[in-house]
Amino acid sequence: MESPDSSKAESRSGGVVGILAFAGIVAAITQTLVVPLIGELPTLLDTSASNASWVITATLLAAAVATPVAGRLGDMYGKRRMLLISLIPLIVGSVVCALSSSVIPMITGRGLQGLGMGVVPLGISLLRDVVPAEKLGSSIAIMSASMGVGGALGLPFSAAIAENASWRVLFWVVAVLAFAVATLIWFVVPAGKENTAAGSFDLLGAAGLGVALVCLLLGVSKGADWGWGSGTTLGLLGTAVVVLLAWGWWELRTREPLVDLRVTARPQVLMTNAASILVGFAMYAQSLVVPQLLQLPEATGYGLGQSMLAMGLWMAPAGLMMMVMSPIGAKLSAASGPKVTLTVGALIISLGYGISLPMIGTDSPWGLLAATIVANTGVGFAYGAMPALIMSAVPQSETASANSFNTLMRSIGSSVSAAVIAVVLAQMTTDFAGFALPSEDGFRAAMLIGCGVALAAAALAFFIPVPKTAAQPEPGTAPQATSEAAESETESESEVKA
Structure with missing residues (x-):
């Protein structure tokens, strides 16, 4: 017979998994948010189609750079703490986008939203600390699936609002959802295990990986527009290779690397x-x-x-x-x-x-x-x-x-x-x-x-x-x-x- 304490602990862990999955859903909705607006962005922001495409590219680049950094900081200073910190730019970025009337503020806001995309790997990692071992496998699966649910809900949700209300509502809704996630994490989700020997953050490694990823993903994502044989595309891809090699050399020699190769x-x-x-x-x-x-x-x-x-x-x-x-x-x-x-x-x-x-x-x-x-x-x-x-x-x-x-x-x-x-x-x-x-x-x-x-x-x-x-x-x-x-x-x- 199950004891009241074990039943209470199981219920609490179920609530934690639900909150972290909710965080993943909000992150996925954020990524698909502007899909219904792609064709209208040049008109809405009074800019060219090529400039408007940066509204999507900015989120991709910011997320790529922020995700490994957020993971390392989560290991050093606590995953729950970094979850809360990651939600701040997501909220601020959503508000900036909602108030934007030109392309530069919109790109800035979308970049800030991208900085919050580390919530999913951080949430999965936190499960290892706070969920009973026998529930960990199913909890990881649910948390991982939250990205699919967010994508599934995000597209019709965004399309419905874009067709029937102001596009700004999309960003206000995400800001409210992200704030709700942060509140739930603050009051319900436990801190997990602290790393008592946090060490120092590999700032040079983070900068090197950031430069390499920006060059790589920018070359890959914009290569079709710029031409795969253009000097810009080839220069970016070549720079990515050189910087990645130098970054790998550094990571193998520093005592506390950003990524333990x-x-x-x-x-x-x-x-x-x-x-x-x-x-x-x-x-x-x-x-x-x-x-x-x-x-x-x-x-x-x-x-x-x-x-x-x-x-x-x-x-x-x-x-x-x-x-x-x-x-x-x-x-x-x-x-x-x-x-x-x-x-x-x-x-x-x-x-x-x-x-x-x-x-x-x-x-x-x-x-x-x-x-x-x-x-x-x-x-x-x-x-x-x-x-x-x-x-x-x-x-x-x-x-x-x-x-x-x-x-x-x-x-x-x-x-x-x-x-x-x-x-x-x-x-x-x-x-x-x-x-x-x-x-x-x-x-x-x-x-x-x-x-x-x-x-x-x-x-x-x-x-x-x-x-x-x-x-x-x-x-x-x-x-x-x-x-x-x-x-x-x-x-x-x-x-x-x-």
Whole structure:
């Protein structure tokens, strides 16, 4: 019979998971917030289309730089504290955007919002400290799935407000939601384990990684507009490579690095991060293709002529499926290990792409709905498994930074996906009423690429070397003990030799 104390503790941990998942949903809504406004931004902000595109790019760049920094600071000074600090620029940025009437303040506000995107990896890492071991796997899966739920709700929510009210309402709503998250975290979520030996922050490492990521993602995201052979694009990509090499040299030599590359180089962590890049690519490719197919005119022969709001509603069930399937993925991880769940998830993503191919060119959106539901089921499995694999292979003192680095790998995969799919669709076009639109063959090629990348992710996941002691982990417990014991043993041997 369950004691009242254990029941109370379980209820409290359930509330904590719910609040952190809510934080993830708000972060995801923030990312999709301006999608319905893309076509109108030049008019709304009295600027050119190329300048308006920075409203999206600024968030991507700020999030890429802030995520690993927030993770390291979370390990040093407390994950709950950094969660609250990360929500401040998210709230302020939302208010700045809501009050903007020109492009510079809007880009500034969106950049501030991007600084708050570290809440998801921080929240997942905090679970390791505050949730009972037996509930950790399912809690990680729910928290990971919150991004899908936020994306599912964000698109129709944003479209509905954009069509029926002032676009400024979108940002005021996000500001209120972020403030509500901060209030709940302040009053309900416990602090977790403090790192008594916080050490010093690697400022030079943070600056180097920031410069490298900005150059890399800027070159990848804007290469199609500037030209892949242009001096600007090649210069940015070349600078990214040089700075990354210098950054890696520094991180291996400094005593307290921003990212512990020796831990990151452990086969389990390294291959999980590599698989994360591929999963991020595969996840994002279908989210670029399906909305276009739904919205293109029916007269093209393959477009379905849906409005922005209708498109968002057709896409919503796929995102919600991530949350529905997360408990099943957690049970599979508990029974067979997160490596199996990641492999199965990637295979399911590839199956979703396979289902989508015969559905392109039909006159019904139901086939695409089925394909996105299947693909996002796989994404839910994979996104729940990756943090579990990472946390079972790193010391508890590096949980947040390792998780944030894994999140960064997924973001890089998504950015590369956007660039590759954009090139494919731009090269394979058809003339429609004097306009060049992506052709049916172009969409099929994009889906085939997504399918192939998902299969590659499954193959890589299958070969991730997981020690037998960590094959069926309660993430972050036994492997952590093993890691700490090994470190302790190494220190003892050093003392003896000395």
